[in-house]
Amino acid sequence: MSLNAEHVFFRYGRKGPWILEDRSFHFDRGERVALLAPSGSGKTTLAMLLAGYLTPQKGRILLGGAPLPGKGACPVQLICQHPEKAVNPRWRLEKILAEGGPLRGELLDALGIERAWLTRFPLELSGGELQRFCVARALAGGADYLICDEISAMLDVITQAQIWNVLLAEAEKRGMGILAVTHNRHLATRIADRIETL
Amino acid sequence: MIRINRRKTTVIYAILLATALLLIYAFGLLIPKDALAGSFQEAGLAPSPAHPFGTDALGRDLILRTIKGLSVSLTIGLLASLIAAVIAAVSGIAAASGIKAADACVSWIIDLVMGIPHTILVLLISFALGRGLKGLLIGIAATHWCSLARLIRAEVLQLRAQQYIMVSRRLGKSGAFILTHHLLPHLMPQFFVGLVLMLPHAILHEASISFLGFGLPPEEPAIGIILSESMRYLSAGMWWPAVLPGLTLVLIVLLVDRMGDCLQRILNPVHAQE
Numbered sequence: 001m002s003l004n005a006e007h008v009f010f011r012y013g014r015k016g017p018w019i020l021e022d023r024s025f026h027f028d029r030g031e032r033v034a035l036l037a038p039s040g041s042g043k044t045t046l047a048m049l050l051a052g053y054l055t056p057q058k059g060r061i062l063l064g065g066a067p068l069p070g071k072g073a074c075p076v077q078l079i080c081q082h083p084e085k086a087v088n089p090r091w092r093l094e095k096i097l098a099e100g101g102p103l104r105g106e107l108l109d110a111l112g113i114e115r116a117w118l119t120r121f122p123l124e125l126s127g128g129e130l131q132r133f134c135v136a137r138a139l140a141g142g143a144d145y146l147i148c149d150e151i152s153a154m155l156d157v158i159t160q161a162q163i164w165n166v167l168l169a170e171a172e173k174r175g176m177g178i179l180a181v182t183h184n185r186h187l188a189t190r191i192a193d194r195i196e197t198l
Numbered sequence: 199m200i201r202i203n204r205r206k207t208t209v210i211y212a213i214l215l216a217t218a219l220l221l222i223y224a225f226g227l228l229i230p231k232d233a234l235a236g237s238f239q240e241a242g243l244a245p246s247p248a249h250p251f252g253t254d255a256l257g258r259d260l261i262l263r264t265i266k267g268l269s270v271s272l273t274i275g276l277l278a279s280l281i282a283a284v285i286a287a288v289s290g291i292a293a294a295s296g297i298k299a300a301d302a303c304v305s306w307i308i309d310l311v312m313g314i315p316h317t318i319l320v321l322l323i324s325f326a327l328g329r330g331l332k333g334l335l336i337g338i339a340a341t342h343w344c345s346l347a348r349l350i351r352a353e354v355l356q357l358r359a360q361q362y363i364m365v366s367r368r369l370g371k372s373g374a375f376i377l378t379h380h381l382l383p384h385l386m387p388q389f390f391v392g393l394v395l396m397l398p399h400a401i402l403h404e405a406s407i408s409f410l411g412f413g414l415p416p417e418e419p420a421i422g423i424i425l426s427e428s429m430r431y432l433s434a435g436m437w438w439p440a441v442l443p444g445l446t447l448v449l450i451v452l453l454v455d456r457m458g459d460c461l462q463r464i465l466n467p468v469h470a471q472e
Contacts, residue, residue, distance in 0.1 A: 053364055073370030085361040090383055100369055141369050 001064035002028040003050060003076060003145050003177065008059035010045055019045045020056075025196065027177050029144055032168070034192035035181045041198045043181045044081070047149045050179070051078035063145075073101075077143035081150040083130035087122045093133055094118040100140030110166045111136055112159075128155045135163055139170055145177045152187070164191055208460035215453045219272070222450075226269025229262050234419060242431070245438050252438035255431050260424070264443040267419040268450065274334055274404045274420075279396035281339035283346060287389055290350025291381070294358065304351070308344045316341050320403055321412050334413045338400050346392040350385060357384055387461075394458040398451050421447050 005025040011018045019042040027033045037043050048054045049061055052068040061068055068074060080086045087096050097103060097118070108115075111132045122130055131151060138146060146167070152160040168191060171178045182188055188195050202210075236257035245252040251260035293304035311319065319341050324333035357363060363380055371379075405422015407413035414420050421443060428439035 052368060071370070074368045077368065078365075080361060080365075082361075086365050088362045088366075088380055099366060099371065137365075137369070 001144070002026050004060075004062045005046070005050060005056075006060045006062060008046075008049060008056040008061070010042075010049060010054065010056045020049075022059075023198075025050070027145075027179060027194075029177045030171075030175045032171065032178045032191060032193045033180070034188035034195045035179060035198065036183065036185060036188045036195050037198035038183060043183075043198060044149055046198070047078060047147045047179070047181050050145075051076045051147050053078060073141050073143075075144040076147065077138040077141055077145070078147045078149060079131075079134050079138050079151045081153060083127060083134045084122060086134050087130060089122050092119055092121060093125070096122070096133055097137055097140070100137035101142065103136060103140040107136060107139065107166070107170070110169075112162055128159045131155065132163065135167065139167075143176065145179070146171065147179045147181065149181045150183075151180075153182070153184075160187075204460055204463055208457060208464060211453060211457035211460060215450075215457055218450060218453065222265055222268050222272065225262075225265045229266055234258060234262060234266060242436055245442070251442040252436075254424075254427065254439045255436070260439055260442065263419045263424060264421065264446055267421040267424050267443065268446065270414070270418060271401050271404060271421040271447075272450070274331065274338070275397050275401040278335050278338035278400045278404070279342065279393050281335070282342040282396060282400070283389055283393045285339065286343040286346035286392065287350055287385065289343070290347040291354055291377070291385075293347070293351040294354035296358070301351075304347070308347060311341060312344050316403065317406060320407055321410065324407055324412050329412055330414065334404055334407060337407070338403050342396050342400060342403075346388075346396070349388060349392065353385060353388060354381060357381055390458055390461060394454050397454060401447070 003026065005023060008020055008023045008025075009018060010020045023042075023046065025046065035043055035046065045054065049056055052061070052074055055061075063069075063075065068076065087093075113129075113132050113136065117125060117129065117133075125133075135151065148167070152163060155163070164187075167178065170176070178191075180188065180191055236254070238257050240249075240253050240259075241257035242255055243249055243253045243257075249259050249261065251264060253259055254263070289304045289307075293301045295301075320334075320337035323337035323340055327333035327336055357380070363376060366376055366380060402422065404413060405420060405426065408418075408420055408423050409426045414423070424443050425440060428436070428443070432440055
């Protein structure tokens with residue numbers, strides 16, 4: 001089974017410039033791919049297309065030969081660049097975490113999530129701390145593919161390493177496919193089997 | 199010195215408001231009809247221990263009339279604004295649901311209702327429904343939901359574009375879950391603030407329609423009727439029929455407003471742990 005983008009065209013609005021033109025892309029389960037490109041080249045747009053957040057004007061996104069399911073938990077999960085936008089500011093973190101589904105306690109420990117944070121609101125945590133919750137939530141959903149859009153760009157190096165180690169270990173264990181969108185070449189070579197450019 | 203935090207303040211306001219409303223309603227029910235009748239020997243008396251609010255030009259005791267009037271006016275105001283706020287919430291959410299036809303339909307009705315002056319529309323609806331309580335209630339509710347509905351529609355549209363709602367959808371949450379867990383809690387403060395702001399409006403409209411003779415019958419002691427009657431005697435030096443019932447109304451509305459403010463601060467996570 002693989003996740004494919006076939007000859008995808010995309011632009012924002014009806015008259016905007018094409019962000020992606022005739023772009024094809026594919027990756028398999030168990031594969032670790034890095035998407036490396038400078039700012040403004042459509043990395044995030046491609047990530048959102050692959051995860052079903054956007055639909056292409058032309059071309060198709062296929063998961064194992066069929067379009068992405070519209071209902072139920074999507075097997076392709078996106079972790080966003082800005083965790084503070086991806087959580088409901090009115091929810092306590094335990095509820096945010098539960099939205100993904102039940103989660104093993106050891107995963108929380110591995111990600112360095114402290115139990116005291118669970119009863120707090122997102123505004124009381126830093127970006128790095130919130131990003132761990134977003135990663136945990138995406139993993140709890142039982143996804144087959146994980147698209148990580150610059151998830152570690154604003155984290156310090158130690159936290160980056162910690163989160164990526166957990167992610168890669170989980171991906172290994174479940175046979176997930178991982179697409180890391182980044183503009184950090186060192187990170188890309190460190191985590192990926194294959195590096196794609198836009 | 200005892201420290202009073204916002205939660206306690208809110209509870210105090212809520213208790214004060216509940217006591218005030220309870221007293222008003224209890225007295226409003228207990229006051230016999232003949233206690234409201236006037237006697238010309240006692241017409242136009244200034245406030246005194248026997249008549250704390252004085253008496254009006256027809257010799258009716260004003261404190262009893264104010265309490266009775268408040269209970270009538272608040273009932274109409276509260277009910278009408280509650281109905282209007284519910285209409286606003288439902289239509290606002292429906293308009294922002296992503297169905298183009300629903301949006302066009304709701305927006306068209308909002309424009310239509312807002313295009314006609316409130317007073318005339320309330321007057322027509324009230325008259326068509328045979329005046330009295332029912333006509334007033336439906337008339338006020340049918341005209342006051344528009345601006346809140348617009349506000350809620352805009353709020354929902356903005357919320358639906360939020361990333362965390364898209365994430366929720368991709369995590370397999372249903373539309374009903376998103377509505378009840380993401381959207382409604384966000385809309386609650388808007389809803390209550392809208393309701394509180396609508397209350398004085400509704401009471402004033404009730405008063406003006408009654409004043410024009412298309413609402414409550416003139417012998418019914420509604421607060422609006424007392425106030426409009428008092429205007430005629432203000433130049434004769436009778437200040438108490440306007441000031442004292444007016445102040446009571448302002449106090450009640452202020453209490454509702456303060457409580458709403460505290461509630462909003464508690465519901466808002468930015469201030470939640472202060």
